[in-house]
Amino acid sequence: MTLLLTVLGIALFAVGLLFSIAFHELGHLSTAKLFGIRVPQYMVGFGPTLWSRTKGETEYGVKAIPMGGYIRMIGMFPPGADGRVEARSTSPWRGMIEDARTAAYEELQPGDEKRLFYTRKPWKRVIVMFAGPFMNLILAVAIFLGVAMGFGFATQTTEVAGVPQCVIAQSEDRTKCAPGDPASPAEAAGLKVGDKIVAFDGKPVNDWAGLSGLIRDTTGSAEVTIERDGERQTLRADLITNKVVAKDSDGEVVPGKFVEAGYLGFAARTEIMPLSFPDSVDRMGGMLENGVESIIALPAKVPDLWNAAFGDGERKDDSPVGVVGAARISGEVMNLDVPTQNIVASFMLLLAGFNLSLFLFNMLPLLPLDGGHIAGALWESARRKVARLFKRPDPGPFDVAKLMPVAYVVAGIFICFTLLVLVADIVNPVKIS
Template identity: 85%
Template sequence: MTLLLTLLGIALFAVGLLLSIAWHELGHLSTAKLFGIRVPQYMVGFGPTLWSRKKGETEYGIKAIPAGGYIRMIGMFPPGDDGRIEARSTSPFRGMIEDARSAAYEELQPGDETRLFYTRKPWKRVIVMFAGPFMNLILAVAIFLGVSMTFGYATQTTEVAGVQKCVIEQSEKRDTCAKGDPVSPAHAAGLRTGDKIVAFDGKPVDDWATLSERIRDTIGPADLTVVRDGQELTLHPTLIKNLVVQKDADGEVVADKYVAAGYLGFAAKTEILPLSFGQSVDRMGDMIENGVESIVALPTKIPDLWNAAFSDGERKADSPVGVVGAARISGEVMNLDIPTQNIIATFLTLLAGFNLSLFLFNMLPLLPLDGGHIAGALWESVRRNVAKLFRRPDPGPFDVAKLMPVAYVVAGVFICFTLLVLVADIVNPVKIS
């Protein structure tokens, strides 16, 4: 059964991946056709074609390797300085440029002169290239909001899950009391498991973040109002200073960092609760912020990835994960001993995170990514507007093809990084349980 569920999880992720890619390319396709650019091909995947059908002027198909997709637009690059779209050169760098330019006109037909990508105004080209990643962002937001507002996420509440009998500095990372440890304020005041804290020092509290902040800010006597067995009563603990885990501006725990703060001594109960629209948007904003930080931090992850792949290094929980790793996680999700609705919510959240990563990664201003073409179109717009402002001759379209040597270097770096992640995902995968 375990193997069957794992294979089912991998298959579901593969389907989700294909749909995400198809959705991405649909953004490019629809806007390209909207602006009259001819699109001979719309393909999901790479490698040999498994299925294809031509409808109108576009061939739609699925290829064997579900690791990406593409649409082929005519005239991605302008002709060379000599006006030719095909030429040969003995220079390897020049050859790269000419090969890219030649491929852009490979399926040129009579009448296509007015339907070339590079002839469209820069703002239209920006829309065409941005539409693909934007579709992934729309899908990520839709899935995330749907899950958070209907199913919800694990949320700490003001209900008491357990009371610490003694005071232990959290940096010690132990749960059992030792001889000489003082009695915790919560235990001394008579706080019990199952109590629901509704007010602190006479001020109502209905969420853990607020309660936690007030506890940390208090050292000395306090009034704690709780509901126990349907009745409200007030306890009078005396909070003390203790070394507790540090929290960031968003209230998230900072690993292995501690601060001196007020201490009561109990564990908050965690429940899966739906979020409001506002809370969901805030959490989505945090996810996007964390995603941007993760993209920026990718180069710093290489040493840990290398150690995880080729030595006995630990594979950290925030380690980059590729398609294979995500598929393995999906298979692991299907085997978790949790309710079916939790499994569905976890899988959908994984898919939302994948689409968010596709959006952020493709927006990098580097060729051959969509962001590189966007940057080229924006630079062309700046050049032409500056020339117009100073009444200079129109510099013409910016020749993105001249950046193809750089694109090959970037692609090579991405391929090497992808292979490193692939090896790490196989020999030392990230696990969620």
């Protein structure tokens, strides 16, 4: 049964991956056709073609390797300075440029002169190239908001789930009381499992974040108002100082960092609670911010990845994960011993995170990514405006093909990084259980 569920999880992730890629390329295709650019091909995947069908002027198909996709637009690059597009140089770097230029015109037909990508205004080219990643962002936001508002997230409440007998510093790796440990202020005050704290020291509380903040800021005597068996009671507790886990400005736990703060000593009950639309949007914003920080931090994580793949290094929880790793996690999700709705929510969040990563990654201003073409169009627009401002001749289209040698270097780096992540995902995968 475990193997069957694992295979099912991997298969579902593969379907979600293909849909995400197809949706990405649909963004490019629809806007390109909107602006009159001829698109001979729309393909999901790479390698040998498994299935294709031509409708109108475009061939639609699926290829064998589901690691990406593409649409082929006519005239991605302008002709060379002499107006020619065929390869005509023995220089390796120049050959890369001219090969790319030739490929952009290899399916040119009569009447396509006015349907070339590079002839469109820069703002139209920006829209065409941005539309693909934007579709992934739409998917990520829609899935995330659906899960957040329709299902919810594990949220700590003000209800008591447990009361330890003694005080143990949270920095210590133990759970059993030792001689000399001070008694728990919560137990001494008479706090019991099932009590719901509704006020602390006269201040009403309705969520864990507010209650936790008040407790951390308090030492000494304090009143704790609770609801027990439908009735309100007020207990008096003597809070002490303890070493507790640190929190950032957003109230999120900072792993591995501890601070001295007020301590009452009870475990809060956790419930799955749907979020309101504003709270969901706020949490989505945090997810986007974390995604940007993760992209920026990728180079710094290469040494740890290398040690995890080829040494005895630990694979950290925030380690980059590739398609294989995500598929394995999807298989793990299907085997979790939790209610079905939790499994569905976890799988959908995994898919949302994947789409968010596709958006952020493709927006990097580097060829051959979509962001590289966007940067080229914006640069062309800027230099044309400067030329008009100073009454200089129009510099013409910016020749993005000249950046192809850089694109090959960037692609080589990405391929090496992808292979490194692949090896790490196989020999030392990230696990969620």
